[in-house]
Amino acid sequence: MSFVSACSRPSGSSTGTPAPENTRTYLIGGNWKSNGTIASLEKLIGEFNGAGPIPANAEVVVGVPAIHIPICLMQLRDDIEIAAQDCSLTGCGAYTGEIAASQLKDMGVTWVILGHSERREGFGMAGEDNELVAKKTKKALEEGLKVMLCIGEKKEEREAGTTMDICAAQLKAVADVLSAEDWANVSNEPVWAIGTGLTATPEMAQETHSQIRQWMSDNVSADVASAVRIQYGGSMKGANAEGLLSQADIDGGLIGGASLTLDFFKCIESVPAP
Numbered sequence: 286m287s288f289v290s291a292c293s294r295p296s297g298s299s300t301g302t303p304a305p306e307n308t309r310t311y312l313i314g315g316n317w318k319s320n321g322t323i324a325s326l327e328k329l330i331g332e333f334n335g336a337g338p339i340p341a342n343a344e345v346v347v348g349v350p351a352i353h354i355p356i357c358l359m360q361l362r363d364d365i366e367i368a369a370q371d372c373s374l375t376g377c378g379a380y381t382g383e384i385a386a387s388q389l390k391d392m393g394v395t396w397v398i399l400g401h402s403e404r405r406e407g408f409g410m411a412g413e414d415n416e417l418v419a420k421k422t423k424k425a426l427e428e429g430l431k432v433m434l435c436i437g438e439k440k441e442e443r444e445a446g447t448t449m450d451i452c453a454a455q456l457k458a459v460a461d462v463l464s465a466e467d468w469a470n471v472s473n474e475p476v477w478a479i480g481t482g483l484t485a486t487p488e489m490a491q492e493t494h495s496q497i498r499q500w501m502s503d504n505v506s507a508d509v510a511s512a513v514r515i516q517y518g519g520s521m522k523g524a525n526a527e528g529l530l531s532q533a534d535i536d537g538g539l540i541g542g543a544s545l546t547l548d549f550f551k552c553i554e555s556v557p558a559p
């Protein structure tokens with residue numbers, strides 16, 4: 286029995302209608318990063334539990350700090366799934382400080398965010414390269430977790446016109462180790478837009494997303510390309526979510542700072558009606 290199934294979580298006010306099949310259900314992710322205390326977490330959970338319904342054509346997930354996973358599993362409304370923000374390449378064993386994908390799954394966690402640019406950068410330590418991100422993605426999928434795989438270019442790479450080269454290299458490393466049926470979600474997160482307030486315009490984001498979808502078509506399969514959900518991340522918030530989410534190839538968001546407030550629900554409310 287998983288930790289979550291042993292606990293009774295409060296029901297959200299979801300409409301409860303399953304999304305129609307063969308359409309891309311929007312994926313709205315929050316990334317709380319390494320933020321929060323017990324007090325701020327309990328306040329935020331209370332606010333989220335009292336917020337409005339989640340549209341039937343949206344799936345909502347929050348990536349919470351590992352130490353807060355048990356509280357969220359017990360207390361957060363049950364129509365918001367919980368993601369870890371990383372997992373190890375290993376199984377259980379003598380790996381001090383690591384958290385295995387199998388342990389997350391056992392706990393009742395259903396998602397993991399992998400390849401985030403902050404982990405690729407390393408914040409002063411050795412960062413994660415494309416191959417490590419690819420191996421972690423494979424391991425997490427094998428253990429039954431769903432993966433929000435983050436890719437994206439840095440400012441100088443965009444200025445040099447190499448955005449799609451960077452995204453393609455990040456995608457190729459993963460495509461080299463996955464089967465076509467493993468692909469479900471990609472999160473395009475231009476590094477220059479993360480935490481800077483510099484959001485890609487809807488047109489800029491759409492251009493990259495359509496190139497990513499084309500890459501998937503050329504290198505994985507046309508079916509996967511049309512089904513894969515491509516989230517946008519980078520200073521997304523209530524005020525700009527509608528413009529981004531109305532683009533043809535933007536299937537959701539991965540929201541950092543704004544997911545630490547009720548503004549997250551403004552993003553959820555901006556999901557286009559089916």
Ligand SMILES: O=C(CO)COP(=O)(O)O
Pocket residue numbers: 316401474478479480481482518519520521539540541542543
């Ligand atoms: O890193 C992000 C999502 O993973 C985005 O962060 P911000 O929304 O704070 O720019």
